[in-house]
Structure formats: structure tokens, C-alpha cells
Amino acid sequence: MRLKRQKTYKRYMGVYQHSFGFREPYQIIVDGNFIKVAQNSRLDYKSMLQETVVGKTRIMTTNCVVNELRTLGEDFMGAALAAKRLEKRRCPHGGNPVNAAECIKEIIGDTNQFNYCVATQDLTLRDYLRRIPGIPLIYINRSVMILEPPSPATTNKVKEIEHNKTIPTNYENTIIQKNTETPDEAPKSKKRKGPKQPNPLSCKKKKVNPAQQNQNKKKKNEEEKEKEEENIEVEKPKKRRRRRNKKKNNAGNSNEENNNNTNENENENEDDNDNDNDNIKRFVI
Ligand SMILES: [Zn+2]
Structure with missing residues (x-):
């Protein structure tokens, strides 16, 4: 076949x-x-x-x-x-x-x-x-x-048999009638156990207008500049102190040297440099 x-x-x-x-x-x-x-x-x-x-x-x-x-x-x-x-x-x-x-x-x-x-x-x-x-x-x-x-x-x-399959039986009709006569009470709202708001990590970020973005950037830049300036101002006095200390040290050294050699007081800058070098050497040692 x-x-x-x-x-x-x-x-x-x-x-x-x-x-x-x-x-x-x-x-x-x-x-x-x-x-x-x-x-x-x-x-x-x-x-x-x-x-x-x-x-x-x-x-x-x-x-x-x-x-x-x-x-x-x-x-x-x-x-x-x-x-x-x-x-x-x-x-x-x-x-x-x-x-x-x-x-x-x-x-x-x-x-x-x-x-x-x-x-x-x-x-x-x-x-x-x-x-x-x-x-x-x-x-x-x-x-x-x-x-x-x-x-x-x-x-x-x-076709007739298939159509009859779709028609509800007597038992199903009784159930339908019961449901229509006494409709179920509105289902109670269940309490949510989880967080009330959605997880922010799983949400998309809100879109910001480009004009606002530019303004925010400008503000940030200004704030950063101000901070940098403040830092510089804060740092400057330390440098001065260091220089003053250095000068003091130099002065002390120069006094000692003055006792030995009075001619060297004339070129303080040169002495400063030498003393600086001496200090660095000491630190290295
Ligand atoms: Zn027969």
C-alpha cells in the first residue's frame, strides 16, 4: 500500500x-x-x-x-x-x-x-x-x-458530537447557577511583604533635560574649583612655615658660621641653598 x-x-x-x-x-x-x-x-x-x-x-x-x-x-x-x-x-x-x-x-x-x-x-x-x-x-x-x-x-x-462537547452538562450548569446566585466576595487585598518601592537597582534612571544637565555640570565644576582653591590656601601656610623653619635653621647655622666666618653673611641666599643641601644630605644619611 x-x-x-x-x-x-x-x-x-x-x-x-x-x-x-x-x-x-x-x-x-x-x-x-x-x-x-x-x-x-x-x-x-x-x-x-x-x-x-x-x-x-x-x-x-x-x-x-x-x-x-x-x-x-x-x-x-x-x-x-x-x-x-x-x-x-x-x-x-x-x-x-x-x-x-x-x-x-x-x-x-x-x-x-x-x-x-x-x-x-x-x-x-x-x-x-x-x-x-x-x-x-x-x-x-x-x-x-x-x-x-x-x-x-x-x-x-x-460535527454534532463535537458541538455537544462544548455545551455544559447538568452538573456544570448547577455549578454555574450557584456561582451566579451567590457571587464570591471581593478577594481581600493581600499585604505586601516586600519593599514598598521598586528596587532602585532594577529601575532605569530618570532622564534629565540637557539644559539642566549643563547647569549641574557647571555647578559641579565651580564647586570643584572652589574646593581646589581652598585646598591651595590651606596648603600655602604650611609651605611658609616650612620655609620659616628652614630660615630659622639657616639663621641658627649662619650664627654659628658667623662666629667662625663673618664674610659668609653677605650671601644669605647661597647659604640657604647650601643649608638646604646639607639638610637633604642629613635626611639621606
Ligand atoms: Zn442472519
């Missing part, structure tokens, strides 16, 4: 499964014509039926079908023997066998309660069964087994 055809047949059987409750193994009622055509075409109809319905099968026939094949003469003896070996589905006719088509119609009934598939070459029987929703119909055409697409009656029934 072609893959594409198998896919379509699987889809068809899916419709019967979901909407009508068909389950494996699928029960297939076979009539005499179908068996005869299969034998003439030398088809292994049992395995082909499994491929057609894409699943396990339970092939069966009725006593009425076997009796009909026996009455048709020697040409149908092979078909009669094959039908006899199949599983028999009990029919209400018992000792008074009827036409095979009539027998199958009675077994199917109005609703196909027991989920039977029907494999038949009888056109009138198939036409009749198409009017009843939920019956997969199988026939052989030029040694190819074909599963008919779901009939209009079946598709309409499927």
Missing part, C-alpha cells in the same frame, strides 16, 4: 476512533461477494484488511452469508469454505437464513452500536450503510482494497 493512502486511511479511522469509540481490534463483517472477488484476484484479504484499517482486525461473517454462498453453486464453493472458516457473528435468523445484505443490515441496526466495519462489494448495501453514521466501508476495486472516506452522515454526526 502506498504511504499516502495509508496516511489518509489512518486519518479516516482516527475519525471513527475519536467520535464513535472504535478500538482495536476492529471488527469487520465480510460478505460473500467480497470473499469471492478477493479469491478471484488472488488477494490475501485478511492481511490487506489489516493494512487498510491500519490496525489489528477481527474478521467475521454470519451464518446467513455462508448459507447464501452455498446456494449459489460450485463457483462459490471456495468462497463458502473460506467464509465457513471465519469467525461467526451470531445473527437473529438462526434456522431461517435470509439474504446476506438483510442480515448485515439487521446486525448494524440504526446506530452501529457495536462498532462494526463492513467489507462488501454490494453497491446497494453500501449505499444504505452510508446513511448510517459511523460505519467504515471497505471494498475491492481492481485488486486494490479501498476504505471509503467518512460519509456525509458520518461527518455531520461528528
Whole structure:
């Protein structure tokens, strides 16, 4: 079987499964014509039926079908023997066998309660069964087994079933009525445990106008300048003190030197430099 055809047949059987409750193994009622055509075409109809319905099968026939094949003469003896070996589905006719088509119609009934598939070459029987929703119909055409697409009656029934699924049941209606009569009280506002304001780290910064930004920058620059000036003013007196100290030291040294050499007082600046150098040397030592 072609893959594409198998896919379509699987889809068809899916419709019967979901909407009508068909389950494996699928029960297939076979009539005499179908068996005869299969034998003439030398088809292994049992395995082909499994491929057609894409699943396990339970092939069966009725006593009425076997009796009909026996009455048709020697040409149908092979078909009669094959039908006899199949599983028999009990029919209400018992000792008074009827036409095979009539027998199958009675077994199917109005609703196909027991989920039977029907494999038949009888056109009138198939036409009749198409009017009843939920019956997969199988026939052989030029040694190819074909599963008919779901009939209009079946598709309409499927739509109806799907629509009924959306309608609330009696139990659901009672619940709806209760809820409408006594509406629930307004839910109490729960206390928030976390911080009242959003986490500032997770928020975007507020946008500031460019004019305001410039003003703020200017202010900052001015403040920084003022601070720097203050620092300089604060630092200056320290330098003076150092210089004064240095001068004092120099003066002390110069006095000592004055005692030794009075000529050196004339060039104080030079002495200062020398003393500075001496001080640096001392620190180094
Ligand atoms: Zn019967």
C-alpha cells in the first residue's frame, strides 16, 4: 500500500476512533461477494484488511452469508469454505437464513452500536450503510482494497458530537447557577511583604533635560574649583612655615658660621641653598 493512502486511511479511522469509540481490534463483517472477488484476484484479504484499517482486525461473517454462498453453486464453493472458516457473528435468523445484505443490515441496526466495519462489494448495501453514521466501508476495486472516506452522515454526526462537547452538562450548569446566585466576595487585598518601592537597582534612571544637565555640570565644576582653591590656601601656610623653619635653621647655622666666618653673611641666599643641601644630605644619611 502506498504511504499516502495509508496516511489518509489512518486519518479516516482516527475519525471513527475519536467520535464513535472504535478500538482495536476492529471488527469487520465480510460478505460473500467480497470473499469471492478477493479469491478471484488472488488477494490475501485478511492481511490487506489489516493494512487498510491500519490496525489489528477481527474478521467475521454470519451464518446467513455462508448459507447464501452455498446456494449459489460450485463457483462459490471456495468462497463458502473460506467464509465457513471465519469467525461467526451470531445473527437473529438462526434456522431461517435470509439474504446476506438483510442480515448485515439487521446486525448494524440504526446506530452501529457495536462498532462494526463492513467489507462488501454490494453497491446497494453500501449505499444504505452510508446513511448510517459511523460505519467504515471497505471494498475491492481492481485488486486494490479501498476504505471509503467518512460519509456525509458520518461527518455531520461528528460535527454534532463535537458541538455537544462544548455545551455544559447538568452538573456544570448547577455549578454555574450557584456561582451566579451567590457571587464570591471581593478577594481581600493581600499585604505586601516586600519593599514598598521598586528596587532602585532594577529601575532605569530618570532622564534629565540637557539644559539642566549643563547647569549641574557647571555647578559641579565651580564647586570643584572652589574646593581646589581652598585646598591651595590651606596648603600655602604650611609651605611658609616650612620655609620659616628652614630660615630659622639657616639663621641658627649662619650664627654659628658667623662666629667662625663673618664674610659668609653677605650671601644669605647661597647659604640657604647650601643649608638646604646639607639638610637633604642629613635626611639621606
Ligand atoms: Zn442472519
